[in-house]
Amino acid sequence: MFSKDFFFYGRHATYAKYLRDEVNLLNSIYDVYMLSAILGFLHNKKGVEDKSSNDQIKIGHDTFRNHKDECLFLYNILSLLVNKNKINTSKDIEDIINSNSYFSINVFNEYVYGGLNWLFEKVINGYNHNDELIDKVYFNINEFIEDNLLTEEDLENRLIS
Amino acid sequence: MLIKSLKLKNFRQYKGDQPDINFSCNPDKNVTIIIGNNTYGKTTLLQAFIWCLYGKADFKSENQLLNTEIEFAMDNGDTEEIRVSLSLIHKNIKYEIIRLQEYIKRNNRVYPKGEVTLEMSYEKADGQKDLIKNEDINDKINEILPEDLSDYFFFDAERIQTISSKKDVNSSVKGILGLTVLENIIDHIGHKNKKNSVIGKFEKMLDKKRGSNAQKIYDEISQLKKDLVELSDEEKDLEKKSLDVSNLIKDNEFKIRENKNVFELQERVNKLDKKLYDNEEKLNYHVDHFKGLFKKHSKKLYTVPLYNQVLEIINSVYDEDNEVMSFSQDLILEIINKGECICGNRIVEGDKAHTVLKNEIQKLKNKYARKKIIGIKNSILNSKFDINQFWDSIKEDYKKTDEIRNDLLLIENESDDIKKEIEGKLDTASFYKNIRIYKNKLKDIDKRLKQIENDRAKFQVNLDHKSKEYDEHILINDNNRKVNEYIRYANELQNWVKVKYRDKSLVIKNKLELEVSKIFNEMYHGERIVKIDENYNTQLIASHNGQYVKVDESTGLDTVKNFAFIGGLVELAKDKIISDLSLDSLELNNEPYPLVMDAPFSNADSIHVSSISKVLPKVVEQVIIIVMQKDWNHAKTELYDKVGKYYRLKKITETHTEMEELEIVQ
Numbered sequence: 001m002f003s004k005d006f007f008f009y010g011r012h013a014t015y016a017k018y019l020r021d022e023v024n025l026l027n028s029i030y031d032v033y034m035l036s037a038i039l040g041f042l043h044n045k046k047g048v049e050d051k052s053s054n055d056q057i058k059i060g061h062d063t064f065r066n067h068k069d070e071c072l073f074l075y076n077i078l079s080l081l082v083n084k085n086k087i088n089t090s091k092d093i094e095d096i097i098n099s100n101s102y103f104s105i106n107v108f109n110e111y112v113y114g115g116l117n118w119l120f121e122k123v124i125n126g127y128n129h130n131d132e133l134i135d136k137v138y139f140n141i142n143e144f145i146e147d148n149l150l151t152e153e154d155l156e157n158r159l160i161s
Numbered sequence: 162m163l164i165k166s167l168k169l170k171n172f173r174q175y176k177g178d179q180p181d182i183n184f185s186c187n188p189d190k191n192v193t194i195i196i197g198n199n200t201y202g203k204t205t206l207l208q209a210f211i212w213c214l215y216g217k218a219d220f221k222s223e224n225q226l227l228n229t230e231i232e233f234a235m236d237n238g239d240t241e242e243i244r245v246s247l248s249l250i251h252k253n254i255k256y257e258i259i260r261l262q263e264y265i266k267r268n269n270r271v272y273p274k275g276e277v278t279l280e281m282s283y284e285k286a287d288g289q290k291d292l293i294k295n296e297d298i299n300d301k302i303n304e305i306l307p308e309d310l311s312d313y314f315f316f317d318a319e320r321i322q323t324i325s326s327k328k329d330v331n332s333s334v335k336g337i338l339g340l341t342v343l344e345n346i347i348d349h350i351g352h353k354n355k356k357n358s359v360i361g362k363f364e365k366m367l368d369k370k371r372g373s374n375a376q377k378i379y380d381e382i383s384q385l386k387k388d389l390v391e392l393s394d395e396e397k398d399l400e401k402k403s404l405d406v407s408n409l410i411k412d413n414e415f416k417i418r419e420n421k422n423v424f425e426l427q428e429r430v431n432k433l434d435k436k437l438y439d440n441e442e443k444l445n446y447h448v449d450h451f452k453g454l455f456k457k458h459s460k461k462l463y464t465v466p467l468y469n470q471v472l473e474i475i476n477s478v479y480d481e482d483n484e485v486m487s488f489s490q491d492l493i494l495e496i497i498n499k500g501e502c503i504c505g506n507r508i509v510e511g512d513k514a515h516t517v518l519k520n521e522i523q524k525l526k527n528k529y530a531r532k533k534i535i536g537i538k539n540s541i542l543n544s545k546f547d548i549n550q551f552w553d554s555i556k557e558d559y560k561k562t563d564e565i566r567n568d569l570l571l572i573e574n575e576s577d578d579i580k581k582e583i584e585g586k587l588d589t590a591s592f593y594k595n596i597r598i599y600k601n602k603l604k605d606i607d608k609r610l611k612q613i614e615n616d617r618a619k620f621q622v623n624l625d626h627k628s629k630e631y632d633e634h635i636l637i638n639d640n641n642r643k644v645n646e647y648i649r650y651a652n653e654l655q656n657w658v659k660v661k662y663r664d665k666s667l668v669i670k671n672k673l674e675l676e677v678s679k680i681f682n683e684m685y686h687g688e689r690i691v692k693i694d695e696n697y698n699t700q701l702i703a704s705h706n707g708q709y710v711k712v713d714e715s716t717g718l719d720t721v722k723n724f725a726f727i728g729g730l731v732e733l734a735k736d737k738i739i740s741d742l743s744l745d746s747l748e749l750n751n752e753p754y755p756l757v758m759d760a761p762f763s764n765a766d767s768i769h770v771s772s773i774s775k776v777l778p779k780v781v782e783q784v785i786i787i788v789m790q791k792d793w794n795h796a797k798t799e800l801y802d803k804v805g806k807y808y809r810l811k812k813i814t815e816t817h818t819e820m821e822e823l824e825i826v827q
Contacts, residue, residue: 027456038463073540077467080474080537090478090534097533134451138559141455141462145552148466 001105002064002071006033010050012113013057015120023124023133030063033112034074040115041078042148047113078111079103162305163250163783164210164755170244171228172209174202174818182206182820184755184785185805186250192778192803195787195820197810202818203787207759210315213245213260215308216277227264227271229816235266240274251305255284258302306754310336313727317759334697338669338733343662350655353648360655363648367641375634378627385624389617396613403606410599413592424589426579433576437569444565451558454551461546468541475538493518669733670695677729680780684721684772691725699726720762724773727756728780755783762792774799801825 008016008029016032019025026032040046064071076097080087083102087093096102123136167182169175184193197203212218218226225232226243235241246259258281263274281293281301293301306314309332335341351358356365497518500508508514674693681691689701701722731754756777762770774796778784784803788796807823 024452025455026459031456031460035460035463038460038467041467042463073537074464076537077464077471080471081467084470084474087474087478090475090531093475093478093534093537134448134559134562137451137455138555141552141555144463145548 001075001108002068003061004064005061006059006064006109007056008033008059008116009056010052011055012047012050012116013055014053015116015124016057017055019119019124025124025133025137028063029057030059030067032116033059034067034070036112036115036119037074037078037108038115039119040111040113041081043115043118045114045118046107046110047115047117048110049113075103075105075108078108082107162754164757164785165248165250165255166246167206167209167213167248168244168246169209171231171241172212172243172245173205173226173228174812174816175205175209175820176228176230176813176817179820180822182808183806184783186783187805188782190803190805191781191783192800193783193785193806193808194793194800194804195785195808195810196790196793197787197812197818198789200815201810201812203759203789203810204317205818206787207315207317207757209245210247210757211311213247213258214302214306215311216260216279226262230814232264232266232271235264235271237266237269240265249305256301256305257282257290258298307336310754313730314754315757316761331696334673334730335666338673338730340662340665340669343658343665346658347655347662350651350658360648360651363644363651366644375631378631378634382624382627382631385620385627389620389624392613392617392620396610396617399606399610399613403603403610406599406603406606410596410603413595413599417589417592417596420586420589420592423583423586426583427590430576430579430583433572433579437572437576440565440569440572444562444569447558447561447565451555451562454555454558458546458551461544462548462551464544465546465548468544472538472541475534478534490522493522497522666695670697673697673729673733676732677725680728680732680776681722681725683776684725684769685718689718691722699723718769721769721773724761724777728777731756731782732780754781755785756781757785757787759787760789760792761786762788762796767795770795771799778803 007013016029019032020027020029026035079096079102080093083096086102087096123140124133163186164184165186166184169179169182171177182195185191195203195206208218212226227241228243231241240263242261242263244259244261246257248255248257250256258279261278261280263278264271265274266272279295279298281298282290283293285291302308332341335344349359351360353360353364355361496502497508497515502508502514506514508518670693674691677693677699678691681689689703692700692702694700699722701718762773770792778800786796804825807825809821809823811819811821813819
């Protein structure tokens with residue numbers, strides 16, 4: 001995994017380019033990919049590859065190679081979280097991490113598509129001005145912090161500086 | 162003048178020796194009718210008169226006068242002639258004019274042979290004929306009927322439309338009515354700049370060279386007068402410009418008053434626009450900063466709960482704190498087998514100590530897994546992300562953008578309100594600028610006007626001085642004194658003639674208008690009156706609601722008008738015009754003229770034809786009408802008892818016409 005080129009097709013390609021080029025919210029298609037995976041899992045959204053148009057955009061294998069640790073780490077995190085109910089011992093953790101039968105790159109990518117769909121529909125779509133976009137992003141972050149990270153006091157407890 | 166007869170030989174269609182055409186000179190039956198349809202030779206007859214009198218012919222086709230059949234019958238070397246003889250009575254003297262042109266055929270083409278021969282004779286009291294000298298013939302003919310008047314008395318259907326609106330009607334009418342002689346007197350006396358005039362010649366007789374500077378002074382005087390005129394013209398021009406510029410200033414001042422506020426409001430809008438721009442820059446900065454934070458930290462932010470969950474999972478299955486570090490599996494097995502711990506406690510299978518030690522063995526068996534788990538845990542714990550700082554920063558950026566956006570809205574609203582207020586009003590800055598420019602222009606104009614005034618005064622003083630000097634030079638000797646007296650006398654005489662001329666012109670014009678109106682009203686029964694202007698151009702004025710207005714005329718009415726004009730002209734030419742202003746008036750002798758008309762009724766309708774036919778014979782001494790049968794049918798009713806002679810043109814071939822006298826049947 002993460003050793004080959006990856007292609008976004010169809011509307012996913014359009015979304016990804018839009019996020020990078022039009023709204024300038026992320027630096028690269030790779031960042032889109034990774035953030036989408038995180039958001040997909042967070043919101044329990046999976047998707048499928050889209051081929052509704054001829055649009056496409058590539059993440060090269062060398063990009064993945066340069067971010068290998070990060071990619072694998074996230075992959076492991078997601079694989080553990082997806083199978084958390086099956087974890088009773090540390091060996092279970094090892095099994096999950098080492099085996100493809102609990103989690104796969106295809107499942108990872110399903111979260112990527114789902115997360116990208118969610119990002120576009122909930123946050124990006126429907127704004128008229130640049131500043132309306134940051135309204136949406138800001139409120140989303142605010143909501144996220146309130147829902148997932150509770151109060152600022154809690155935030156402090158979670159902090160590792 | 163009365164036309165007695167016309168005789169043609171080989172003139173156009175009139176082949177061979179034609180019999181005399183004798184025109185009626187009977188004052189009671191003064192109409193001669195010649196009937197002929199188109200192409201029978203009507204126009205040729207009219208042109209024959211003109212050619213005989215003046216040597217000119219104007220045909221639409223090629224200007225070939227010799228009869229075509231005669232021409233074709235000629236062999237090379239043969240000669241033929243065309244001849245037109247006109248017999249007329251002028252001041253009770255009978256004249257005969259014969260014009261003749263010979264032709265010769267060479268190389269199968271016909272050429273005129275020699276010059277035209279013109280012969281004029283008159284009948285003396287004793288009945289003998291005497292010839293008029295060749296060099297005097299043209300003058301005599303012009304004395305009887307001046308060529309430039311001939312259009313009025315020999316005319317065709319086309320010309321009748323324009324007869325009373327010709328450009329030269331002024332001079333022609335004056336000629337007919339005898340005013341030309343007065344004009345000639347005025348012209349003959351002339352003025353000092355007209356060298357061949359009486360006064361001009363007297364001027365030459367002045368001894369201008371006496372006192373050698375006289376000519377030079379004269380030139381200087383001329384130049385000064387010219388300069389004064391130029392100054393005057395320039396002054397008028399500048400005064401007009403000054404008025405225009407003043408009006409422009411007032412215009413701009415008015416606009417400034419109307420748009421007083423606009424200037425300040427415009428300034429305010431400019432400031433707001435600048436503020437708008439600055440704030441937009443700031444907004445962009447904070448938006449970009451916001452996005453920058455998101456780009457940098459979003460992945461870390463959103464993975465925080467995931468990491469927390471994973472930590473929980475790891476902590477639930479792996480108690481690192483409880484792990485006894487550095488214990489080996491063998492050591493623990495030995496302790497179990499020994500049944501005694503290193504602290505001395507007994508270890509029995511099934512008790513707690515035994516279970517713990519077994520678990521430790523199990524843990525040690527999962528060493529690799531443990532490493533991995535620790536690795537994950539440490540990675541999570543080491544991922545440095547200060548959420549507080551991130552949140553504070555992004556909140557700060559967001560707050561700033563919010564504030565700026567509010568400010569922008571306020572600024573935009575204010576700017577829009579002001580723009581609405583000044584919409585449609587004008588930027589007064591340009592008016593102020595205009596006023597400055599115009600005021601400067603006005604200053605320049607005033608300065609120049611003052612200068613002109615000064616120059617004029619100087620020139621005038623100089624001119625007066627020079628004129629006096631010149632007069633002194635000129636009047637130096639007796640001869641000059643005498644000549645000046647002559648000049649003065651000539652000027653007085655000229656002025657007297659001018660006054661007479663003016664009076665006569667007015668009387669003649671009014672009388673002409675009266676005569677033409679009288680004749681017109683006999684011909685036309687409607688609400689039109691005739692007006693003649695100082696150039697003798699005729700207009701018809703219609704009456705409408707008690708007011709008279711100029712209206713466009715139909716072709717038929719135009720014809721009637723033109724006939725009336727001719728009739729009036731002829732009528733006036735018959736009378737002697739006597740000024741009723743003074744006893745020493747000049748009598749102007751005038752001769753009655755005949756009218757020779759080719760197809761005069763072709764543009765008139767039957768009603769007008771009747772009207773014209775009824776009146777013309779009464780006002781004109783002699784009428785010769787060359788007419789088409791159909792037009793004669795309309796005119797016959799009115800004219801038949803006035804007809805003294807009646808002819809018909811017989812078309813033998815296309816190139817041969819003969820004249821036939823008809824009996825007049827009452």
